[in-house]
Amino acid sequence: MAQYRTKxxxxxxxxxxxxxxxxxxxxxxxxxxxxxxxxLGGCRLWPxxxxxxxxxxxxxxxxxxxxxxxxxxxxxxxxxxxxxADPKTAARPALLAGFGRFVDRLGGRYITAEDVGTSTEDMExxxxxxxxxxxxxxxxxxxxxxxxxxxxTGIRAAVRHCLGGDSLIGAKVAVQGLxxxxxxxxxxxxxxGADLFVTDIAAAPIARAAEKFGAHAVAPDAIYDVAAxxxxxxxxxxxxxxxxxxxxxxxxxxxxxxxxxSEPSDGAALAGRGILYxxxxxxxxxxxxxxxxxxxxxxxxxxxxxxRARVERIGPTLTDIFNRAKAERRPTNEIADxxxxxxxxxxxxx
Numbered sequence: 001m002a003q004y005r006t007k008x009x010x011x012x013x014x015x016x017x018x019x020x021x022x023x024x025x026x027x028x029x030x031x032x033x034x035x036x037x038x039x040l041g042g043c044r045l046w047p048x049x050x051x052x053x054x055x056x057x058x059x060x061x062x063x064x065x066x067x068x069x070x071x072x073x074x075x076x077x078x079x080x081x082x083x084x085a086d087p088k089t090a091a092r093p094a095l096l097a098g099f100g101r102f103v104d105r106l107g108g109r110y111i112t113a114e115d116v117g118t119s120t121e122d123m124e125x126x127x128x129x130x131x132x133x134x135x136x137x138x139x140x141x142x143x144x145x146x147x148x149x150x151x152x153t154g155i156r157a158a159v160r161h162c163l164g165g166d167s168l169i170g171a172k173v174a175v176q177g178l179x180x181x182x183x184x185x186x187x188x189x190x191x192x193g194a195d196l197f198v199t200d201i202a203a204a205p206i207a208r209a210a211e212k213f214g215a216h217a218v219a220p221d222a223i224y225d226v227a228a229x230x231x232x233x234x235x236x237x238x239x240x241x242x243x244x245x246x247x248x249x250x251x252x253x254x255x256x257x258x259x260x261x262s263e264p265s266d267g268a269a270l271a272g273r274g275i276l277y278x279x280x281x282x283x284x285x286x287x288x289x290x291x292x293x294x295x296x297x298x299x300x301x302x303x304x305x306x307x308r309a310r311v312e313r314i315g316p317t318l319t320d321i322f323n324r325a326k327a328e329r330r331p332t333n334e335i336a337d338x339x340x341x342x343x344x345x346x347x348x349x350x
Contacts, residue, residue: 012059014109016102017051023098024091025083028054030062031110032078035347038108039079040134040288040295041065042115042143043099043126047086058082060237060259065288067340068281071317072310074292079110087117096122100129108132113143113291116179116236134294135287140302143287148184150286150314151256154278155189155230157315158252161322162276169193172228174218174250177235178205181256181287185234186213199223200235224248233257240277245269254278267333271325278318279336286311 009015013034018027028051031039041062048054058080066078081103085095096118103112103126113135114123120135120142127133135143155173156166171194175186178200186196186209196215199222200206209215218226224244230252233239237259245266253260253275260280261267270277290307297303321339325332 009059012062015055015059016106018099018102020098020101023094024085024089025095025098026051026085027081027083027095027099027102028058029081029102029106029110030058030079031106032062032080033066033344034077034109035344036069037075037077038111038295039065039077040069040111040113040292041078041080042113042135042287043081043083043118043122044115045083045085045087045092045095045117045122048082048084051084054082054084057237064258064281066344067337068285068288069292070340070343071282071336072285072289072292072314074289075296076288076292080115081110081112083117092122093125096125097129100126100133103132104130106132111295134291136294139294140291140307142180143290144180145184146290146307146311147181147256147284147287148188149308150289150311151181151185151232151234151254151283152188152192153286153312153315154283154318155232155252155254157318158230158254158276158278158322161319162251167193170195171230172197172226173230173232174223174226174228175199175209175215175232175234176220176223176239176255177233177257178202178209179234181284182232182234183209185232185256186215190214197223197226197228226250230254233260238262240266240270242266242269245273245275248273248275250275252276252278254283255280256284258284261333264333264337267331271331276322277332279321279333281340282318282321282336283314285314 014031016029061080069076160166190213224247227249232255241262
């Protein structure tokens with residue numbers, strides 16, 4: 001039997017706990033804020049140890065999506081979904097179909113898309129149950145390359161801010177996480193002349209990066225100790241903590257992962273060490289910008305050139321944040337939060 005429990009938590013508009021025993025589905029949908037528009041955010045399929053950890057993750061992710069959309073200037077709100085399951089399960093189609101039915105019951109308040117553990121193919125399954133899906137093959141497609149391109153654009157902005165030029169020839173970059181986004185970012189960095197040091201929890205993508213890009217393989221925990229110009233966290237959240245900040249030997253942290261800071265104070269710790277931090281929900285907004293096409297232009301053919309140009313705005317946005325942080329002597333994450341929250345407050349007052 002399919003059922004859901006819904007409640008309001010803190011500043012969230014709605015949290016939906018989804019359960020379909022026949023499909024084996026256990027999922028959570030978090031709608032944080034729809035001031036700017038419907039909540040658009042991906043669906044993460046991950047083997048969380050328990051509901052509490054899944055709940056904490058979806059809450060952080062959804063709140064970040066609100067600020068991400070605001071900073072990208074999109075008419076969208078913030079939301080996210082997680083399905084608690086092993087991505088390799090044979091019941092995957094049934095889980096996704098069941099999830100799609102729950103999304104449909106929300107009537108468009110939440111629009112889903114792919115995320116960690118899901119793909120454009122998965123979104124086709126979800127789309128059989130609801131029209132509130134973005135990032136389909138027939139629309140904007142896989143957002144991963146666009147996320148990677150946005151991060152690459154942001155890295156150039158960070159390098160320009162620190163060094164006065166944006167050349168990456170000979171730059172040493174430590175990349176943590178070689179999923180769809182991380183691998184695409186490695187390709188862009190390699191083509192720009194960077195020297196890569198890479199890690200992942202799986203051996204196969206490390207070997208692939210070594211073969212394709214001449215990357216140096218690093219053990220997962222040792223990536224924090226690599227002496228490099230830049231650290232790019234592209235795996236799950238929480239990579240930057242009190243412990244890892246002390247270990248980093250880089251001048252810039254700029255990657256695609258969501259919720260990179262374990263605590264907001266870690267941004268101040270990075271600044272205290274003279275490490276420039278590119279706020280995650282600003283630099284990794286390329287995928288959201290791209291899938292937003294399906295929501296904001298549903299009746300028009302996808303325009304890749306226009307979307308690429310919009311993703312490139314991430315660079316100037318970060319430059320503004322860097323400059324303001326320097327002028328006010330405040331951490332970059334605090335500046336980004338202040339700008340995003342001010343935009344939301346202005347919209348609420350209008």
